[in-house]
Amino acid sequence: MKIVTSIVVLFFYMIGTSQTNEMAQLEGILYKDHSLVSIQTFNGDISKINRLSQNVKDSRPFIAPGLIDIQINGFVGVDFSGPDLTVEGVKKATQALWEAGVTSYFPTVITSDFNRLKKNFAVLAEARKDPEIALSIPGFHLEGPYISPIAGFRGAHLEKYIKNPDWSEFQELQRAAENGIKLITVAPELVGAIPFIRNCTNSGVIVSLGHHNGSASDVQFAVDAGARMVTHLGNGCANEIDRHLNPLWPQLSEDRIHISIIADGFHLTKEEVRTFYKVKGVENTILVSDALDLAGLPPGEYRRGERKLLLTQDVVKLPKENVLAGATSPISKCVGVVMDFTQCSLRDAIQMASSNPARMFSLEDLGDVEQGKRADLILFTMENNKMVVKKTYIQGQLVYSQK
Ligand SMILES: [Zn+2]
Secondary structure, X not given: OHHHHHHHHHHHHHHHHOEOOOEEEEEEEEOOOOOEEEEEEEOOEEEEEEEXXXXXXXXXXXXXXXXXXXXXXXXXXXXXXXXXXXXHHXXXXXXXXXXXXXXXXXXXXXXXOHHHHHHHHHHHHHHOOOOOOHHHOOOEEEEOOOOOOOOOOOOOOOHHHOOOOOHHHHHHHHHHOOOOEEEEEEOOOOOOHHHHHHHHHHOOOEEEEOOOOOOHHXXXXXXXXXXXXXXOOOOOOOOOOOOOXXXXXXXXXXXXXXXXXXXXXXOOOHXXXXXXXXXXXXXXXXXXXXXXXXXXXXXXXXXXXXXXXXXXXXXXXXOOOOEEEEEOOOHHHHHHHHHHHHOOOHHHHHHHHHHHHHHHOOOOOOOOOOOOOEOOEEEEEEEOOEEEEEEEEEOOEEEEEOO
């Protein structure tokens, strides 16, 4: 009996994970319509999706495209803006992100000394050549240094490194990054910001407005110049603002820009998340984690370069300035929170955490479970609005399996 059980277990294990060098077959509940499917992959792509008959109550995990996080500062102690960034560190962070269901991400480098920015982009460019993780890093995000120097709007960014946009300086960073910078967060009210946005747009970099106190016309000029997004709407904003004239309304009312939001349950209230989601809709909302390198470490006080940070269970704070410095949860948590806060479907939450960023950055083979797409897939359950990742596949290869 024991042997029979073992054989049966082995059989199901093989169904779940069987792969030769080139083929894999996985079964689960498709996130879009909750139908039971069997997905075959070949040469790293989804080659066939078969619908299977299903019992009403099927306990198999959901299958969805891997999550795509376009704003993440670091993970498991690896800081993409830190002085000690190495290719090995990027690898460690990437592998830890696979466990959280993130198959693609943009390492985000924030306002810093120019030489540090340059050095870190060079390390990231090197990391992108590592065949083991290259597929998981489609680009980088530069958040700053061309943002508002005003307290509150600058958030956790160090004032002394904040400056007006400088196109030739940016080009130098882009060269160090080997053209890997695909997204930049800029304040539109700064001197020179509008031509800078135009140059970025013409060079193929997506411009996102963030950490700013721009007026309605600043936002409009920026969008006319090509800005496509808003970075973590509702954060990177002073605690007290004018009820009429503030950066929130113009960005909410402007139909041509998408928003990113940190729906970790702490950076925005439930009402903010609901309102932003209702105004922009599922099509124009992107979830980001904004996770810090401290994510995944035990709570306590940490030193990061020149500053002291307080890591709680849920967020990272700068105790001196009394501002949030970043999140402690990967984007998989935001999927559950946004469902809870807005009552949106799993399909919609995955669209905001995978399909929309894929579309924004023209990652045409990602962001959906469809024949011909790259087999970057996650198997997971939802337990009390919490995503529990069971398996992660990249290009049809199993890269994480829950023990
Ligand atoms: Zn920020």
